[in-house]
Amino acid sequence: MNLLRIAKRDDISRKFEWVVRAAAILLSLVFAGLILMIFKLNPLEVFKTILIGSLGSEMRIHQTIIKAVPLIITSLGILVAFKMKFWNIGGEGQIMMGAFAASYVALFFPEMPKVLALPLMALAAVLVGGFWAFIPAAFKARMGTNETIFTLMMNYVAIKFVTYLQYQAWMDPAAKGFPKIAPFPEWALMPKLFGLHIGWIIAILCVIGVYFFMKYTKKGYEITVVGESVETARYAGMNINRVIVIAMVISGGLCGLAGMIQVSAVEKTLSVGISGGYGFTAIITAWLARLNAISVFFVCIVFAMLLQGGAYIQVNLNVPSAVANVVQGTILFFVLGSEFFLQYRVLPGSWWKKMKGEVA
Amino acid sequence: MESFLATCIVAATPLLFATVGELITEKAGLLNLGVEGMMLIGAVMGFMAGLHSESAVIALLAACGGGAGGALIFAILTVTLRANQVVTGLTLTIFGTGFASFVGQPMLGAMVAPKVGAFFAKKTLPLLGDIPFFGPVFFRQDVFVYLGYVVVVLAAVYLYKTKPGLNLRAVGENTSSADASGINVAFYKYAHILMGGALCGLGGAYLALVRVPIWQSDVVNGRGWIAVALVIFASWNPLKAFLGAILFGGLSILGLRLQAMGFSISQYLVDMIPYLATIIIVIISSHKKGKENQPPMDLGNSYFREER
Numbered sequence: 001m002n003l004l005r006i007a008k009r010d011d012i013s014r015k016f017e018w019v020v021r022a023a024a025i026l027l028s029l030v031f032a033g034l035i036l037m038i039f040k041l042n043p044l045e046v047f048k049t050i051l052i053g054s055l056g057s058e059m060r061i062h063q064t065i066i067k068a069v070p071l072i073i074t075s076l077g078i079l080v081a082f083k084m085k086f087w088n089i090g091g092e093g094q095i096m097m098g099a100f101a102a103s104y105v106a107l108f109f110p111e112m113p114k115v116l117a118l119p120l121m122a123l124a125a126v127l128v129g130g131f132w133a134f135i136p137a138a139f140k141a142r143m144g145t146n147e148t149i150f151t152l153m154m155n156y157v158a159i160k161f162v163t164y165l166q167y168q169a170w171m172d173p174a175a176k177g178f179p180k181i182a183p184f185p186e187w188a189l190m191p192k193l194f195g196l197h198i199g200w201i202i203a204i205l206c207v208i209g210v211y212f213f214m215k216y217t218k219k220g221y222e223i224t225v226v227g228e229s230v231e232t233a234r235y236a237g238m239n240i241n242r243v244i245v246i247a248m249v250i251s252g253g254l255c256g257l258a259g260m261i262q263v264s265a266v267e268k269t270l271s272v273g274i275s276g277g278y279g280f281t282a283i284i285t286a287w288l289a290r291l292n293a294i295s296v297f298f299v300c301i302v303f304a305m306l307l308q309g310g311a312y313i314q315v316n317l318n319v320p321s322a323v324a325n326v327v328q329g330t331i332l333f334f335v336l337g338s339e340f341f342l343q344y345r346v347l348p349g350s351w352w353k354k355m356k357g358e359v360a
Numbered sequence: 361m362e363s364f365l366a367t368c369i370v371a372a373t374p375l376l377f378a379t380v381g382e383l384i385t386e387k388a389g390l391l392n393l394g395v396e397g398m399m400l401i402g403a404v405m406g407f408m409a410g411l412h413s414e415s416a417v418i419a420l421l422a423a424c425g426g427g428a429g430g431a432l433i434f435a436i437l438t439v440t441l442r443a444n445q446v447v448t449g450l451t452l453t454i455f456g457t458g459f460a461s462f463v464g465q466p467m468l469g470a471m472v473a474p475k476v477g478a479f480f481a482k483k484t485l486p487l488l489g490d491i492p493f494f495g496p497v498f499f500r501q502d503v504f505v506y507l508g509y510v511v512v513v514l515a516a517v518y519l520y521k522t523k524p525g526l527n528l529r530a531v532g533e534n535t536s537s538a539d540a541s542g543i544n545v546a547f548y549k550y551a552h553i554l555m556g557g558a559l560c561g562l563g564g565a566y567l568a569l570v571r572v573p574i575w576q577s578d579v580v581n582g583r584g585w586i587a588v589a590l591v592i593f594a595s596w597n598p599l600k601a602f603l604g605a606i607l608f609g610g611l612s613i614l615g616l617r618l619q620a621m622g623f624s625i626s627q628y629l630v631d632m633i634p635y636l637a638t639i640i641i642v643i644i645s646s647h648k649k650g651k652e653n654q655p656p657m658d659l660g661n662s663y664f665r666e667e668r
Binding site: 006039087089139143144145146148149150152153154156157160161163164167168280281283284287320322323324325326328329330332333336337339340343344 | 393433436437440441442443444446447448450451452453454455456457458459460461462463465577582585588589592626628629631632635636638639642643645646647664
């Protein structure tokens with residue numbers, strides 16, 4: 001005898017889908033507000049300050065876009081892997097290694113014109129970021145090695161490697177003992193367009209590129225099929241190992257590109273903080289966007305607002321910026337929970353029938 | 361050598377709690393990747409409770425509660441609402457990381473309350489502590505370490521020698537058969553997710569209260585993920601988890617040791633060793649194909665009775 005009965009839904013209208021999602025996000029904000037209230041903060045003021053901090057002036061809007069760029073590109077990378085149900089949580093490490101490769105070009109190659117230097121840095125970043133993802137992908141394809149832990153451990157290896165560069169091998173002697181790597185020469189810095197570095201154009205191009213790749217190319221389709229059912233893919237004669245490796249190299253390559261943009265346009269040198277948690281936040285944004293490239297774009301802008309607003313409240317309300325992480329996590333919890341109501345309907349169970357029967 | 365091994369045990373203890381916690385969760389058929397997050401929630405709750413109450417017992421209870429609280433979110437989402445376990449676990453880690461640095465902000469740099477610190481001072485066990493070699497390594501430790509030994513033994517006995525342990529393994533191996541034989545599947549899953557979360561919380565608390573007795577928001581520093589890998593390494597057996605944890609504890613302090621012995625290796629590169637070793641272990645375990653070494657059959661699958 002059960003209180004509630006659960007049945008699978010077979011038809012969901014678009015409208016219903018949006019109502020459920022909107023309700024989930026609204027509830028998550030209410031819930032996040034309650035958490036804030038426990039810590040004696042006024043949730044309305046916090047949310048308002050996040051909005052002001054992210055959109056309140058031209059400079060802040062620029063800051064928000066600067067944060068959105070790496071998040072969008074990384075999320076696209078995560079999307080390609082997750083579409084295949086390959087849980088790439090190594091975005092941080094792939095960003096880091098991409099940044100390392102771009103920095104190598106910037107710091108150790110002879111001076112060259114920007115039109116040559118920037119594509120070369122980007123290429124190096126994509127290749128090395130892709131290689132960092134290729135290692136776990138190859139083991140997954142050959143031996144079925146668990147990719148979740150593998151990609152994650154690769155993050156730590158990359159972080160320790162860059163720490164080694166920053167504190168030892170590449171430390172700038174001119175920095176008077178500060179553990180810093182020398183700033184990039186001018187020719188290795190990204191130019192600006194409309195007062196913003198050109199990373200935003202790259203991000204938009206990547207969105208369009210990944211959208212078309214996943215939707216209209218054979219390889220993109222194969223990635224989706226492998227994600228839905230390996231058996232189907234095998235039956236259809238796809239080379240699954242190849243699909244896994246290609247998808248992961250694209251995934252890591254995009255993350256690497258995000259790393260290149262971070263070093264060339266934002267930080268202007270390599271440092272341990274370069275990945276800035278984007279590799280993890282991108283998992284949330286990619287999933288919230290239901291692994292759709294166009295939605296990724298919009299979700300990432302909202303999340304960049306949370307990040308930028310979070311940094312602003314730290315200064316303004318003296319609230320730790322980690323509030324933004326708590327709010328992000330809460331939103332995803334509720335959206336994850338809401339998926340259930342899209343797939344199943346909850347009906348009164350046999351217990352209620354018995355009650356009715358007894359009354360009658 | 362004895363002192364090195366004794367330090368290994370100290371480094372192993374947080375891993376041990378988290379590994380056994382994740383192991384119990386996985387035995388129920390759930391892959392909770394939120395270990396890192398639950399450890400952080402446990403660490404911050406334990407530290408805060410210890411600071412305010414000056415009671416070690418309350419600190420431990422708060423750590424358990426914090427870890428279990430995180431696990432409850434996971435349980436509701438994956439068991440009741442059947443959300444994707446991988447994504448839910450990752451979100452729990454992100455949430456826990458944010459939660460710990462948010463809640464812990466005012467305590468940054470604070471020391472563990474003196475009474476709590478004294479409670480966790482090293483105490484030699486009578487008789488056992490005098491055994492040559494084993495005594496100094498295993499039995500001249502703090503109370504928390506002893507609690508770790510108890511947890512391992514209890515977990516092994518529970519899983520392999522008791523009726524609920526048998527039922528639990530049935531749930532993880534074949535959920536629908538377990539359901540058909542009258543086991544309350546949802547109850548078992550909830551109970552063991554919470555139990556696992558509480559243990560992860562304790563693992564985090566060990567780091568914050570004993571290992572690094574000053575609050576810093578990155579106390580856990582990837583150990584939660586190493587614990588997830590150790591479960592695979594231990595092929596879902598608590599006793600092997602004990603050995604694995606000591607091995608990893610040893611690897612994590614090897615760098616300092618080597619430097620003390622005069623090897624000129626960069627500390628930053630030596631710091632990579634535990635993570636590289638984890639990768640090697642994951643690769644090796646994907647090669648082991650014995651019947652004993654397999655994960656629970658229904659690990660990671662959502663269970664929906666009507667779809668049987």
